[in-house]
Amino acid sequence: MDEEENLEMLGEQLYSLIYPKHKEDAGKLTGMLLELPAPVLSQMLQDESMLTEAVEKALRSLQLPQESSQEEIEVTYKEEDASVSSDSLGEQLFELVDVYNTGHSQKITGMLLEQHKDAVLHLLSDSKLLEKQVHLALKTLQEMNQGETDVSDSSEADETDRLGEKLLSLVEEMDPLHANDITGMLLEMDPTTLQQLLSDHTMLEAAVQKAQAALNT
Known part of the structure; x- marks a missing residue:
């Protein structure tokens, strides 16, 4: 038309x-x-x-x-x-x-709405321009998410190392011979559980005993 x-x-x-x-x-x-x-x-x-x-x-x-x-x-x-x-x-x-099924419709819409109103109105009437801007916004979001992921991965790795050092020193007191193996097994748990092990000696002993049993099988 x-x-x-x-x-x-x-x-x-x-x-x-x-x-x-x-x-x-x-x-x-x-x-x-x-x-x-x-x-x-x-x-x-x-x-x-x-x-x-x-x-x-x-x-x-x-x-x-x-x-x-x-x-x-x-x-x-x-x-x-x-x-x-x-x-x-x-x-x-x-x-x-x-319509573009990016999985980020809300965020992309918010980004596009930051433009001058006349530009937004133009997007409503020009599908090709809209598609181009949607792809640009999606690319920007993906780059931002990648940056956050890199930072997040790095900080999680640092946190795991710190927890591992603390755990190792506690496990060595209980089983010096198998301390490294047991600590490695415990570090497979999520960080929240590891924090609980560090603050609850009874819970840590139980976890160490389970790990010892697994090593002996």
């Missing part, structure tokens, strides 16, 4: 919504609203409060001198629409981003 056909379809939909409440001025109001960007018009068709506000602005503009009426609606719309339609804009963007 080309732009002209799309605009005509939007006009018909807008007119059908405006006509019941504003029969006399429906044509003029629809014409004024059609001067706004197509993505904004699409958003209005899905957001009743946004459409109502735009129609009220257009009505006020009809009271002004004709040459300034359209300028008035465009200026007031740009000044006031940000807070009214941001939630709706985010919902629409999320639905489009979610």
Whole structure:
């Protein structure tokens, strides 16, 4: 569908919504609203409060001198629409981003919403641009996650070494001959359990005895 056909379809939909409440001025109001960007018009068709506000602005503009009426609606719309339609804009963007099944739809939508509102509206109407930005955002997220994983792996390794040293010194007191083997077996437990072993001597003794039994089988 080309732009002209799309605009005509939007006009018909807008007119059908405006006509019941504003029969006399429906044509003029629809014409004024059609001067706004197509993505904004699409958003209005899905957001009743946004459409109502735009129609009220257009009505006020009809009271002004004709040459300034359209300028008035465009200026007031740009000044006031940000807070009214941001939630709706985010919902629409999320639905489009979610189609790509990245597993990070919420984060990517948040990243894209940080752009200027006009740029976000452009994304809603340009699928190729949206796809490109989704892939860029996904790449950024993956790089960030990789960096966090590297740091996390490093810190976990350091933590395991520290716990291993403490455990070894305690196990050596119970079984000097097999201390290294037993400590190695105990280190296969999760860090939380290892911390408990270090703070509970009875629990540690029981774990050491189990490890000794396993070594003797």
